Amino acid sequence: EIDRQEGARHKLGRGLGELLRALTVDQELKRVIIAGGDTSSHALGQMGVDALTVRMPLPASPGSPLCVAHSSIAAIDGLEVALKGGQVGTDRYFSTIRDGLGG
Incomplete structure (x- = not known):
């Protein structure tokens, strides 16, 4: 179980963020989804995302809009990001x- 190792959830989130950043840059991705509330925040930090703005709200899924990432890393700046929590x-x-789609 992941909770047996202290800090394992944070390490997992950061590792996923590093992997997603590498995939985004290498594959020139334009849109990504990160699932998991705490995982999302750690992953965004590792990706170099400084801020998010809402691009498209999804009425059927309030609280999880499609966003645009803002970053000093060219391959990440403008990336569309959706965060899917719990x-x-x-x-x-x-x-x-x-x-x-918007709905």
Whole structure:
């Protein structure tokens, strides 16, 4: 169980952020989704995201809009990011973000 090792959740989130940053840069990704509330905050930090602004609210999934990342890292600046925490979002959340739909 992950809770047996102190700080394991933070390490996991940071590691996922490092991996996502590398994939985003290498594959020139334009849109990503990060699942997990605490994981999202750690991952965004490792990706070099300084701020997020809302690009498109999703009425069917309040609290989890599609955002735009702002960063001094060129490959991350302008990246579309969706953060999916816990029980937020409908069953169609991931396909809605993938397809760029608003509802």
